Amino acid sequence: MSEPADLSPTIIEALYDEALVLADEVRSAFDLSGRLDLAGRNEDLARIVLSCEALRTTTRMMHGIAWLLNQRAYFAGELSEFQLRHHGRLPPGQATADEAQLVMLGSDLVALIRHTERFHARIARLDAAWRDRFAMYPSAIHRLRDRLGNEMAAR
Template sequence: MGKPRSISQPIIEALYCEALILADEVRSAFDLVPSANETNDLARIALSAEGLRTTTRMMHLLAWLLNQRAYHAGELSEFQLRRNGFLPPDRPSDPANLAYLEPETCSLIRDTEAMHLRVSRLDNAWRDRFAMRDSAVRGFYEKLGREMGA
């Protein structure tokens, strides 16, 4: 079996569906209609800042996935995808802001960060053409073998 050249289309489609559902949850969670019981300005600022950060993260994920889908549909060349279809680095949430948010909202933010991390690993592997890196364990075993004279 040869080395993969791209991320398989079923993986992209599954991630795309997951991202759409997550994006809808994010939209609902950060719907900034002020409620009558929100009087803490710092909590509103924290919600606004983390809402912007989280929705931006989701839009980056969706844009990356849409580029991958376009590539699989033949609408983008590999050159175009490699040149313009990168996933921007994540900007993690501010723990000080998270202290003001509901636990459910913090959990949703963590879900978006985890998804970004997963997709980022895929993007990096694809950009490296799925080259295998020597693991630290393998290096340790090789060093141990040299030391033991094997």
């Protein structure tokens, strides 16, 4: 099994640049002006759906940006590895929206929401792979000893 590539300042900077552009797109896309013409007769429900998705999407992006800022601080020497492991965890993603409600928002906004979900998932995979390096796995000797102990106890 090959080792996952370590995070590098180049990777983090590229992701950070992408996150800033995506966050700006999210900010402008969820501007309430002109969005509610899609609502039709369910204007109240459309407002609620729009508000919920705006909150989910901006929260997702801010979590990603915060994680990237912690990584940047680590590479700049402003955080130790211990501090990064302790305080730099990416929060889990939010629940996804009901597909029937997303239809009210229009295809361009739904595409942007999906883009932010994929971006968050990419960062979550990087965070999980980086944290996996620090997980305590029992050595082969300990696993063998446990298996032998279990076999002897079963007899």
